[in-house]
Amino acid sequence: MELAHSLLLNEECLAQLRDVEKPVFIYEWLRFLDKVLVAAQKSDIKEKQNTLVEQLLAQLHxxxxxxxxxxxxSCLANVFHVGDSLGLFDAIDRCNDIMRSKDDSLSYLQTKLAAICCLGGMYERLGRLVGRTFKDTVTLLVKAVKTSESQVRAEIMHTLERVVNGLGAAGSGCYKEIYKAAKNCLTAERHMHVRCAAARCMMALVQHAAFMYTTELESVVSLCLKAMTESNYDVRCDVARLLGFLLHRALSPATQHPGQSQSMPGSGQAGQQSQSSQQSGSGRKTTMEEALNLLAGGFLKGGGSFLKSGVESLKNSGPNREIRVGVSYAYVQFASFMGSRWLERNLQVYLSQVLQLLSNPKTTSGSHVDCVYARNCVLYILHTISRTLLSDRAQLTAAREIIAIVASCSSAAAAAATAAAVAAAATAGPNSTSASSGGIGGGTIVAATSSSSSSGSGDESAQLIVCAMQHLAGVLYSAGSSAASLLEDGAHLVDTAMAVLLHPSQAARLASAHLLKCLALALPGQLSPLLDRCLTQLQQLKTSPESVHGCSLAIAGLVSAVSGGHGVPQAKARQVFQAGEELLRLASQNSRLSLQRTQAAWFLLGAGMTLSGPAVRPHLPRMFLTWRNALPRSAKELEAERSRGDAFTWQVTLESRAGALCSMQAFLTHCPELCSEETLRRLLQPLDQAVTMMASLPQIVKSFGPHLKAPAALCRQRLYCLLQQLPTSYLESMHHPLLRELVSEFTLTENPANHTTSLLRSLCHPDDSAVLGSWLQDTDDKILEDQ
Structure with a gap:
């Protein structure tokens, strides 16, 4: 290999090598030559330049x-850049001749690719020194795109990108032609690597051709959205970067100083040359609102249709998930290109526009899964710009803006709920609630006719509030003690969170409870006051289903924060247990509140079991009695249950049993010092019947409706989690029914569609997991790409 370290190729040594060694020798020579030419002077290569150029061009074949x-x-371009440029036009002509060849054999493919690559290197490195030859070269390349195979098309797109970067404004005469070729490769191409190359080529055009972000702005945005359809991760990233840079250029001043221009990788020496092209663009400058509206249109309506109006826009059912994920990346890229200072100045407008995506009917009118995907997209945008573009102080400023948006939405939702309740009370008769006695398990439960606290809410603000609360929770948790500024007058963080606990959407109430927990973890001194406030609100609004459910979730979250090392007085723990027991007693007294009170009771009792042994010990005897009453006591009672009750009573019963199993699991996990042999034997008595009950759940769901699938599945999950905490010796008596249920779960007997989870990635060897995209799990984009 030392013989390869010379300015000229040692052809005598090359001839003595075997055929398999020659490519390695040539590669080593090119590596050495590439390093030498960067530091060489014109006098160093003047005498040998012609021979060196011939040797380099001979390698094309x-x-x-x-x-x-x-x-x-790289070497060919550096030779003409450092030395004499007299042979440059001959080298370009020889590469063009290779492109004109009609030989389509596979052996000639590498020669063609090398010629195309060398053309790109020379045009990018030498810029205007190539004279007017670029017109013939661009015509040849554009013509070849239509008839070549995918490898050649991708290489042509790379070369056209380098041509644009090298020529800058001097090549404006052929940019329309390049744009048309790149447009076809971006939207009508099945091979993803060609789309990526076309996106990078169009990004170079955006840098140097003003028509791209003036007269053709909406068309290019539409092309980007169309390119995201049926795309992969690489295409979405490249197209999103193109879209973000396009909107950045559209907002940039027309007389921008060259030293302040937002340059792209590989833009070369043409950054200043693009200024005249930018100044020559016609049309008014795009405003920030218009740029954000273009992104919002793509997120909500998809590719192409957002440029239309009237009936045509109403026919579109919305974008696919690839487009929404790609537009989410574009939001981040746009803010990144605009810079941190711009984002901080326009924080209110940017955050408001992004969050309003979740209150649009096109987002909320879809399925629950689509709503969750849209929520993850917006959450990704907020998290990414907050971590990468905003300082700690700016993050707290953004949190204040988000709190104000949530407060406005929650007020509107509360007003709408109040108006609906008044209207319902005015039209309802005095006997609008029907009673159904003879509940399951010996109690009496009244069937509810309606409930405003359903798991899914039609309120348009629910998705916005959930996303905002999740983001605020992350900001609070990472800010730590710095979050104290959000409790000052004017921020209204706690007031807003307490108001959201009364929201009609269950997801919004859960997000608010999580926010309060993160606030307690960030500021431990707020734990006890927040508990007092939630307990007081629960007592004062105990006739409201939303208040009962929301406040109990908040109390459970705050109590669970105690296990993180933050203590509360023993009196608070006693209040939590007492509130839970009281809610269980009151569950059967009001049909409208039966389900919410049952769920709330077990939230509180389960959270109370996460406290340490001394706090749980005084309440353990009553908890054993509560567990025994919630679960079947004998096989005879279990058999009798099947013939009693209706759909509502079964829903309440299954929720109660799932809560009981969860609280038992919490007890075993957090109070191991109390788990004596006698205690475990007392737990096994109701557990035996709970395992037997699993076999009857499919028949119950079939008899009373599919809405019981969720609570039935929750019961099974909680039971399996509980059994994991028990020593295997205690499970011998239930081996037969338990194995039968496990086989049913593994073979998907009851639910063939339930195959969305997999342990394959975790079981693979680290070297093999790359096939499954394991590298993506280490990126911030995981939250979107895993969808």
Whole structure:
């Protein structure tokens, strides 16, 4: 290899090598030459330049691979840049002749690719020194795109990108032609690597051709959205970067100083040359609101249709998930190109526009899964710009803006709920609630006719509030003690969170409870006051289903924060247990509140069991009695249950049993010092019947409706989690029914569609998991790509 370290190729040594060694020798020579030419002077290569150029051009016909042809292009361009440029036009003509060849054989493919790559290297490195030859070259390349195979098309797109970067404004005469070729490769291409190359080529055009972000702005945005359809991760990233840079250029001043221009990788020496092209663009400058509206249109309506109006826009059912994920990346790229200072100045407008995506009917009118995906997209935008573009102080400023948006939405939702309740009370008769006695398990439960606290809410603000609360929770948790500024007058963080606990949407109430927990973890001194406030609100609004459910979730979250090392007085723990027991007693007294009170009671009792042994010990005897009453006491009672009750009573019963199993699991996990043999034997008595009950759940769901699938599945999950905490010796008596249920779960007997989870990635060897995209799990984009 030392013989390869010379300015000229040692052809005598090369001839003595075997055929398999020659490519390695040439590659090593090109590596050395590439390093030498960067630091060489014109006088160093003047005498040998003609021979060196001939040797380099001769390598085009030796079928060089991708690494070799990249080095070959770099060396050829550097030779003419450092030395004399007299042979430049001859080299370009020889590469053009290779492009004109009609030989389509596979052996000639590498020669063509090398010639295309060398053309790109020379045009990018030498810029205007190539004279007017670029017109013939661009015409040849554009013509070849239509008839070549995917490898050649991708290489042509790379070369056109380098041509644009090298020529700058001097090549404006052929940019329309390049734009048309790149447009076809971006939208009508099945091979993803060609789309990526076309996106990077169009990004170079955006840098140097003003028509891209003036007269053709909406068309290019539409092309970007169309390119995201049926795309992969790489295409979405490249197209999102193109879209973000396009909107950045549209908002940039027309007389921007060259030193302040937002340059792209590979833009070369043409950054200043693009200024005249930018100034020559016609049309008014795009405003920030218009740029954000273009992104919002793509997120809500998808590719193409957002440019239309009237009936045509109403026919569109919304974008697919690839487009929404890609537009989410574009939001981040747009803010990144605009810079941190711009984002801080326009924080209110940007955050408001992003969050309003979740209150649009096109987002909320879809399925629950689509709503969750849209929520994850917006959450990704907020998290990414907050971590990468905003300082700690700016993050707290953004949190204040988000709190104000949530407060406005929650007030509107509360007003709408109040108006609906008044209207319902005015039209309802005095006997609008029907009683159904003879509940399950010996109690009496009245069937509810309606409930405003359903798991899914039609309120348009629910998705916005959930996303905002999740983001605020993350900001609070990472800010730590700095979050104290959000409790000052004017921020209204706690007031807003307490108001959301009364929201009609269950997801919004859960997000608010999580926010209060994160606030307690960030500021431990707020734990006890927040508990007092939630307990007081629960007592004062105990006739409201939303208040009962929301406040109990908040109390449970705050109590669970105690296990993180933050203590509360023993009196608070006693209040939590007492509130839970009281809610269980009151569950059967009001049909409208039966389900919410049952769920709330077990939230509080389960959270109370996460406290340490001394706090739980005084309440353990009553908890054993409560568990025994919630679960079947005997096989005879279990058999009798099947013939009693209706759909509502079964829903309440299953929720109660799921809560009981969860609280038992919490007890075993957090109070191991109390788990004596006698205690475990007392737990096994109701557990035996709970395992037997699992076999009857499919028949119950079939008899009373599919809405019981969720609570039935929750019961099974909680039971399996509980059994994991028990020593295996205690499970011998239930081996037969338990194995039968496990086989049913593994073979998907009851629910064939339930196959969305997999342990394959975790079981693979680290070297093999790359096939499954394990590298993506280490990126911030995981939350979107895993969808």
């Amino acid at each position: 030796n079928e060089p691979g991708p690494p070799t042809r990249r080095l070959l292009a």
